[in-house]
Amino acid sequence: MKKGNSDLAELHCVEREKVISVRKKLKTDRFFHSLAETFKAMSDPTRAKIIYALCQENELCVHDMAAIIGTSNSAVSHQLRTLRNMKLVKYNKVGKVAFYSLDDIHINNLFAEGLRHVEEK
Amino acid sequence: MKKGNSDLAELHCVEREKVISVRKKLKTDRFFHSLAETFKAMSDPTRAKIIYALCQENELCVHDMAAIIGTSNSAVSHQLRTLRNMKLVKYNKVGKVAFYSLDDIHINNLFAEGLRHVEEK
């Protein structure tokens, strides 16, 4: 008995073919977890502002981001750590200043798509 | 004194021009809140699975979604309510069965962009 359709025999549903068809195309739990994490990275106003700012100027330091979005240094730093862990931003430190930028172009695309969605509502 | 640059005189930052430039392009708090909400809608594994399923078959009932993603009816229904409130899905009821579908094409695009991002990692 193969995993994934182990309970196919006793499958109880309304539209059988649909269920079986979608089930076949279903990704792993790990995949959906990653996917959700990616969206979650952008799901906080402060982080959204940070990403937006980095879309305008592709390098900004912590202090300036705080000045731009109007929150404390600490709050921004904490959120940047989150974004760093989720691989959405990278940084390089020059002296005592840490310059952050978006990690890759996919982030821009994804974020831009979100922007478009909200703008066209 | 206009709002938004009220404290421009005493603006303390590292790269002044950048800060002023990004500040000008900054959207409202309301906007960033909406933007974050949109991403948040997709930031849970169960909701991501629901949306994914609705991308494959554009109409599915609650019971079948539960069967597909392997959770309780109740959990799915709760999440569908969230998605409904956020205007990501719509539904029409036929008899006792509620068929859900994605609210508009933007959702597909946004979600697809997220998928691409995770797949190409």
Place this chain on the structure above:
DNA sequence: AGTAAATATGAACAATTGTTCAATCGTCGT
């Protein structure tokens, strides 16, 4: 060495979240 600035971090807190469980509602078939 000593101070200030830029960032990072840990603890603590309230607030929000997602699931489960139980109860309920509405519609269909008998």
Place this chain on the structure above:
DNA sequence: ACGACGATTGAACAATTGTTCATATTTACT
């Protein structure tokens, strides 16, 4: 009218979250 089924809902719970505050850490300047 009844029971079965699909769906919804509210309460409750643990878990996670984002900020603040205080405290490091690191580098630069004198």
